[in-house]
Amino acid sequence: MKVTFPHMGNTFIGAKVLMEDLGNEVILPPKCSKKTLEIGTKHSPETICLPLKINIGNYVESIEKGADTILITGSCGPCRFGFYSLMEKEILKDLGYDVDIIVFDPPDGRPMELLRRIMKAADTKNVYRILRSIVRGGKILEKVDNLIEYSNKIRAKAFNSFKVDTIIDNFYEEVRNVHGMEETSKLIKETRTKLDNVKIDQNKKTLKVGIVGEIYTIIEPFANLYVERKLGHLGVEVDKALKPSSWVKHHLLPGPFGSGEEKRKWKEAAPYLSTLVGGHGRETIGSSIIYAKENYDGIIQILPLTCMPEIVAESILPTIQKDYNIPIMTLIVDEMTGEAGYQTRLEAFVDLLWKRWEEDNHEELLSGS
């Protein structure tokens, strides 16, 4: 069995450690690229949302490298993501690939079925071993998330912000060649030290921007055109409302195990949106309010074209912008999104934030004198 899975930001690192810990061979899909998207777009229904197109590209590229089993997660509504697995199976069948696809759906009343599938994917019936490996994979994922978060802080203050890009690029390349929990942890540590050695300007004033929106687009740098790097180079510290580790918590630990963080977001969102709308629409509203309360300078919402839950959120955000007096910009991405236009919009937004900051501080200076 040679397993693979679709890319979604750092998740591949956690999943790889998990599967290797269980003694399985993992074929990683090549890093998402223009070519990945081209393949995906060519074989997917035209009007489907962006994540599915990139997934298809990932599978095809992995299968070409020898993968014969694909692991994916699912859901039971209300959003389209719940039908991804069905569509993806059909598309791969049309393309003539003979692969095994194992879907981890929420139990939906049949908990044993989920367990059976997990055992099949893990290639062992030893539940204890499986759980242990899941915990290990989860830990690694959290470490990587922290590493990347840290790199975003450093980038905003670094004298040479591109150095940070190089270090992170190296990390993503090397991580493919190390195996298991120990080696991966070691690499994370080394990378952290490299980041610590980047010279930073302690006195540099940075702006703080929170990123909200559809989870895949936030988490997968390719889908958001590396927004955190672009903003970092403009002297902005970026925080993402959702991280791969929070996605794992959301999907794999539902109900009473759900995170307190999520509940806090729902509570904040309640005056504006009282129920779920699928995807992370409600979290988008909640996170925006939290960022505003934490005195962030601005918020950026990112969503794939036609993303239903985020369109609902998008129509509510102007009220948040007004009530909390914080600039919010919405960016929509699909396979046609151009690098240049995107960069221009980001620059214009950051300019606006700087102007507001200057105005505020000017007033403070005046009133202080």
Added chain:
Amino acid sequence: MTYKVGIPQGLLFYDYYPLWKEFLNELGTEVILSKKTNKTILDQGVSNCVDEACLPVKVFHGHVCDLKDKVDYLFIPKFVSIYKKEFICPKFLGLPEMVKNTIEDLPPIIDIEINLRKSNLNLLKAVIKTGQYFTSNLSKIAMAYNKALKHYERYLDLINQGIVPIEAVKMYNLSLKRNKSFNQNNLNIMILGHSYNLYDEHISMNLIKKLQSQDINVLTPEMIDTDQINQHSSRLPKRMFWSFGRKIIGSAFSAIEEKSIHGIIYVSSFGCGIDSILIDLVERKARENSIPFTLLTLDEHTGEAGVNTRVEAFIDMIRWRGKDESNISTHG
């Protein structure tokens, strides 16, 4: 005084109007309906809604604009689920909020939540909550609702007889019976899509009437028996958790497998997330069974002439194909 309650003629209006109207009337309110969709309503909707929304949601916003200065209340329930373990579209879940946050100076909105995902008991709650806007007399509310349900059942009956909802809306309270059985010699064309796209004459550019006037029997998802629908949609390898999806997939699969139709026209609105999945599933099934399929994607810029040409070409192709087949069968 009699309160005026506004019902926008969009989205679930086509599925539930008789129920809502009779209920609100029985409660002693006056129901005001927005105008039928027209250019002004469409334009107002487009400028009072986020760009990314789909056409019917924009149109709905237009209907709200049309009503808001004429009524004391707007009736925009929050439809989470209308069937066990199912959802409607994410956009319905957030509809009252979308309206409130984009259109200014609105009258109070009756935005009670209707959620039958876990149990039907919630319906009772929703009914009582709505009633309580106008009376505190619980038995009056119950009576009003029961009466409304009777009218509603008559409405569903009419639809089952093959009368399209637009006409059924006009007819449900007349005792007139019309038997519109299908003419055997005509082509049977199935039109798929969401009720608010199919039956809104402006959005669908009168497609149903146009076809009927060309001696074509039109079949819509609403006309297929519910049991048939459920049976066929349950054959999908993944449980269909959208109510619209169950209806569209179930009715399409049932008609395709019974070979009772000559072709399928799917009417979709640009940006519909649910359709992007449903279209693919139906198209595959149609292809496997060699039933011609065509897709009409509508948005605010779609021109009627273009749609007419596409539909005509499609119908011509089917008639031509039909002749061809009968030639083969007589000679072979």
